[in-house]
Amino acid sequence: MLDDIEKAEAGLRAYFEDDIEAAARRAPPPPRLPSPPTRAAGSARAGDWRSSLALAACLTLCAAAAWPRQAEGALASSLGSAAASGRLDEVRVDLAAAADAIWETGLPNGSRGIE
Amino acid sequence: MPADDRQRLFDSLWKEWRPRLEAYLRSFSGLSPEDREELAGDAVLRAFERADRYRPERPFEPWLVAVARRLALSRLRATSRRAETHSAPEDLRSIADERRPSPETECLRRGEQAAIAELVRSLPERERELAFLVYGRSMSLADAARATGAPLGTVKWRMHRLRERLRLATEVNDA
Numbered sequence: 001m002l003d004d005i006e007k008a009e010a011g012l013r014a015y016f017e018d019d020i021e022a023a024a025r026r027a028p029p030p031p032r033l034p035s036p037p038t039r040a041a042g043s044a045r046a047g048d049w050r051s052s053l054a055l056a057a058c059l060t061l062c063a064a065a066a067w068p069r070q071a072e073g074a075l076a077s078s079l080g081s082a083a084a085s086g087r088l089d090e091v092r093v094d095l096a097a098a099a100d101a102i103w104e105t106g107l108p109n110g111s112r113g114i115e
Numbered sequence: 116m117p118a119d120d121r122q123r124l125f126d127s128l129w130k131e132w133r134p135r136l137e138a139y140l141r142s143f144s145g146l147s148p149e150d151r152e153e154l155a156g157d158a159v160l161r162a163f164e165r166a167d168r169y170r171p172e173r174p175f176e177p178w179l180v181a182v183a184r185r186l187a188l189s190r191l192r193a194t195s196r197r198a199e200t201h202s203a204p205e206d207l208r209s210i211a212d213e214r215r216p217s218p219e220t221e222c223l224r225r226g227e228q229a230a231i232a233e234l235v236r237s238l239p240e241r242e243r244e245l246a247f248l249v250y251g252r253s254m255s256l257a258d259a260a261r262a263t264g265a266p267l268g269t270v271k272w273r274m275h276r277l278r279e280r281l282r283l284a285t286e287v288n289d290a
Binding site for chain 1: 118125134135155163231234251284
């Protein structure tokens with residue numbers, strides 16, 4: 001029985017969570033990515049820094065899935081500051097190092113995100 | 116980026132986000148279960164390949180949902196399936212087959228699951244989509260507007276109607 005709106009809303013949350021969990025149980029393994037074309041040193045596209053930041057952001061959000069909204073806020077602030085600094089050419093994210101750090105430590109509450 | 120690191124990044128995205136996108140794509144009743152599975156994977160791959168189009172100062176999930184949404188609408192257009200109707204009964208049967216409540220919430224759901232499933236089934240497609248984003252993903256209305264490409268005012272109106280339906284559902288149960 002749905003006694004009140006709050007209970008109905010809780011029921012909807014549980015319903016959709018079940019859908020996600022069911023999809024996760026059925027999920028096939030990720031496919032192997034095709035090898036990207038190699039570029040000569042120094043010929044990286046202008047968008048590479050943004051791509052790297054974006055992927056680091058995705059990865060961080062994955063690690064912080066238990067607190068996605070808080071993490072998004074912290075990350076958006078951190079990355080927004082970097083983008084607004086006008087030093088985009090200097091903004092480099094070592095994805096491998098970032099990934100290792102995230103795997104090892106996660107992103108605790110109150111984290112400042114990627115620095 | 117070394118290929119191994121690239122693959123590792125992609126694997127993490129796949130594991131974390133693909134199930135959410137597949138569940139989200141249930142909002143499109145014209146998609147078959149096979150369509151949803153394929154499109155959820157395609158969306159993750161598309162997002163990964165086009166990460167340079169993501170603006171880091173914006174929330175990530177609405178952007179990713181928008182990628183999946185565009186793929187879904189494209190598929191529906193290609194197959195000329197109409198997405199404006201309610202969930203089909205056979206779709207509900209497949210949901211029932213796939214759904215296994217976790218032990219923590221099973222007690223709560225046992226008495227309410229049928230009512231909730233009926234409520235979701237009765238929702239118009241756009242309200243069902245909004246219900247998933249707001250209740251299933253705790254998304255703000257502003258982010259839901261970004262994800263669906265709808266004006267914020269429209270999303271607020273849909274949310275108002277959705278809550279009205281919830282209220283009516285509780286009144287029916289009280290009667």
